[in-house]
Amino acid sequence: MESVNKPVGIWIRVSTEDQAKGESPEHHEKRARMYAESKEWDVREVYHLEAVSGKSVMDHPETKRMLRDIRDGHITGLIFSKLARLARNTKELLEFAEIFSNEKADLISLQESIDTSTPAGRLFYTMIAAMAQWEREEISSRVAASVSIRAKLGKSTGGQASFGFKWEGKEFVIDQKEAPVRKLIYELFLKYKRKKTVAKELTKMGYVTRNGSEFSSTTVTRLLRDSSAKGERRANYTKSLGEGKNWEIKPESDWVITQCPAIITEDLWNECNRVLDAQEKKRSKPGPRSVYLLSGFIQCSGCGKKMYVFHASPVFYCKTCKHKILVEDIDELYHNQLKSFLLTDKDISEFLQDSDSRIKEKEDLLSLTINEATKLRKKGQDLVNMRLNDEMSRDSFQEHFKPIEERLVQIDEMLPELQAEVDFLKIQHLSSDTVMREAKDLYIKWPTLPFEEKRSIVEVITKSITVGEEDISFELRYLPSNSRNTGKSEHDHKGSYSQST
Numbered sequence: 001m002e003s004v005n006k007p008v009g010i011w012i013r014v015s016t017e018d019q020a021k022g023e024s025p026e027h028h029e030k031r032a033r034m035y036a037e038s039k040e041w042d043v044r045e046v047y048h049l050e051a052v053s054g055k056s057v058m059d060h061p062e063t064k065r066m067l068r069d070i071r072d073g074h075i076t077g078l079i080f081s082k083l084a085r086l087a088r089n090t091k092e093l094l095e096f097a098e099i100f101s102n103e104k105a106d107l108i109s110l111q112e113s114i115d116t117s118t119p120a121g122r123l124f125y126t127m128i129a130a131m132a133q134w135e136r137e138e139i140s141s142r143v144a145a146s147v148s149i150r151a152k153l154g155k156s157t158g159g160q161a162s163f164g165f166k167w168e169g170k171e172f173v174i175d176q177k178e179a180p181v182r183k184l185i186y187e188l189f190l191k192y193k194r195k196k197t198v199a200k201e202l203t204k205m206g207y208v209t210r211n212g213s214e215f216s217s218t219t220v221t222r223l224l225r226d227s228s229a230k231g232e233r234r235a236n237y238t239k240s241l242g243e244g245k246n247w248e249i250k251p252e253s254d255w256v257i258t259q260c261p262a263i264i265t266e267d268l269w270n271e272c273n274r275v276l277d278a279q280e281k282k283r284s285k286p287g288p289r290s291v292y293l294l295s296g297f298i299q300c301s302g303c304g305k306k307m308y309v310f311h312a313s314p315v316f317y318c319k320t321c322k323h324k325i326l327v328e329d330i331d332e333l334y335h336n337q338l339k340s341f342l343l344t345d346k347d348i349s350e351f352l353q354d355s356d357s358r359i360k361e362k363e364d365l366l367s368l369t370i371n372e373a374t375k376l377r378k379k380g381q382d383l384v385n386m387r388l389n390d391e392m393s394r395d396s397f398q399e400h401f402k403p404i405e406e407r408l409v410q411i412d413e414m415l416p417e418l419q420a421e422v423d424f425l426k427i428q429h430l431s432s433d434t435v436m437r438e439a440k441d442l443y444i445k446w447p448t449l450p451f452e453e454k455r456s457i458v459e460v461i462t463k464s465i466t467v468g469e470e471d472i473s474f475e476l477r478y479l480p481s482n483s484r485n486t487g488k489s490e491h492d493h494k495g496s497y498s499q500s501t
Contacts, residue, residue: 006041006117008108009066011080013049013057025050027416032079034420035110044075058092070105082111110423118427162228163210164263172233174261181207183263185215185223186272193275195220224276230269231262292316292327293454294334294465301468316467325467334458334465337474338443359425366418373411380404 010032012025029046036043047062057063069075078100080086086109087093100107106117161167164182166175181202188198195217202215209215227234235256292314298307302321310317314327380401387397446454463475 006039006077007044007075008036008041008077008079008106009045009047009069009075010036010043011047011049011066011078011086013080013085027412028081028085030416031081031110031419031423034417035079035108035423038420038424041077045069057087058095067099070100070103075105077106077108077117079108079110081109083109083114108427110419113423113426115427160210162226162233163223165228165260172260174263178210179263182223182229185220186229186264186268189220189224189272189275190268193279195224221276224272227269228260229263230266231260233258233260291451291455293331293451293458294327294462297458297462298325298330298465298467301466301471301473307467318467321469323467323469325472330465330467330472333472334474335443335446337476338446355425359422362418362422362425366415366422369411369414369418373408373415376404376408376411380408 010029012028012032014025014028025048033043045066047066049057049060049062066075066078070078078086083093086107087096097107100116106115108115108117161172161175164175164179165172166178167173184207185198185202188201189195192198192201198220199215199217202220207215209219223229235258292309294316295308296306298316299305300307300318300321300323302323303318305318305320307316307318307323307325309315309327310319315324316327316330317324383392383397383401383404386392387394392400442457449457461476464473465475466473
């Protein structure tokens with residue numbers, strides 16, 4: 001749910017050609033400010049890229065300033081007139097969307113009616129993420145195919161050779177300086193049976209990794225597990241989970257094993273790995289604790305503090321006031337509350353028809369105003385030509401031209417506001433449609449929905465749940481309002497139950 005006083009920035013990139021057509025930076029800025037005002041957002045910054053090509057903007061100083069403000073939390077959203085104004089380069093558009101999504105910031109494109117602070121707008125991130133993922137998987141699949149072939153041919157598949165080895169041209173050979181240290185790692189582990197102890201002993205002896213760092217227990221584990229030490233070099237056995245993330249092991253059927261020079265005996269490698277297996281099995285942890293559906297939304301009516309499940313017993317509890325309720329009971333009551341939250345087909349149809357009507361009225365007015373401005377400019381140009389050709393006197397020209405000039409000034413003031421009203425209504429309409437149509441069958445579908453989907457819905461529609469000694473009150477966010485003058489984007493839907501229910 002969007003927040004009032006949300007800090008946002010405005011992105012202005014208007015080409016020289018656009019400015020020649022009358023699309024001034026001031027016009028775009030005013031339109032964006034009017035939209036921000038309708039949402040009660042706080043405009044913190046304006047980023048100016050006038051007359052800058054959209055082919056590549058990522059390295060522009062204003063872009064870097066904007067991204068720095070996003071990462072620092074100085075702004076949490078960016079408003080621009082249309083996606084092509086943000087970036088014409090698809091790669092950069094995907095990059096922008098990924099950065100904003102990761103930083104939990106919003107993109108607001110007025111022309112395309114995209115506002116990712118709304119439910120409908122969040123679909124934009126989903127589509128963009130899918131496109132980016134598809135692009136990454138295409139590249140990854142091509143790389144993976146070549147890696148497998150190179151591995152089977154015994155060639156380098158990229159990256160450095162494992163510690164203790166090196167590449168000499170196309171040959172994978174033992175590094176005479178590192179190999180003794182690699183062998184020592186196995187011998188120390190067999191002696192101490194502790195990876196941290198091995199790392200400490202190596203540090204005491206003055207040994208460091210290839211990049212000059214101290215050995216860590218993680219590095220020791222990786223080297224102990226690497227079978228190249230016993231003469232079996234594995235390739236194509238891991239895959240990245242994404243930039244900045246860990247790697248995971250591929251199925252053994254994908255591995256490519258080739259012979260290489262050995263640093264230690266197979267028996268030593270097997271014994272060390274047998275100890276590792278036993279330790280990991282003993283240390284295996286139970287699965288993650290279950291997360292309760294309404295965690296974080298339930299508060300005590302007495303002290304106002306959040307109520308949580310503190311022990312194995314599934315009960316939401318307030319330590320101060322001693323108020324409590326079973327998780328099973330509050331979940332059932334929440335499900336029942338959805339009955340009165342939902343709308344009939346008639347409700348939805350009437351609401352959307354009313355919304356369509358409001359949008360059409362504003363669009364008709366905007367169209368009439370633009371047409372009036374076009375006619376006035378043509379009439380004004382005709383008067384100028386007549387004056388230049390001495391077909392009218394100076395006084396007559398002033399008498400006829402001044403009213404046109406004054407009216408055009410009024411229209412130039414009106415247009416950004418009218419456009420902002422249309423932008424607001426369209427985005428609100430899309431968001432309302434998404435919420436209502438998804439909510440219509442919510443009560444029926446609720447028991448079969450996955451936990452993660454239920455939780456995301458709870459986060460969107462739940463304002464608060466208050467539990468007292470005898471009463472339970474629900475406050476859900478209801479339908480978005482069509483009025484941009486109320487300063488609100490939701491109605492509150494309230495319901496109460498007795499604890500004896």
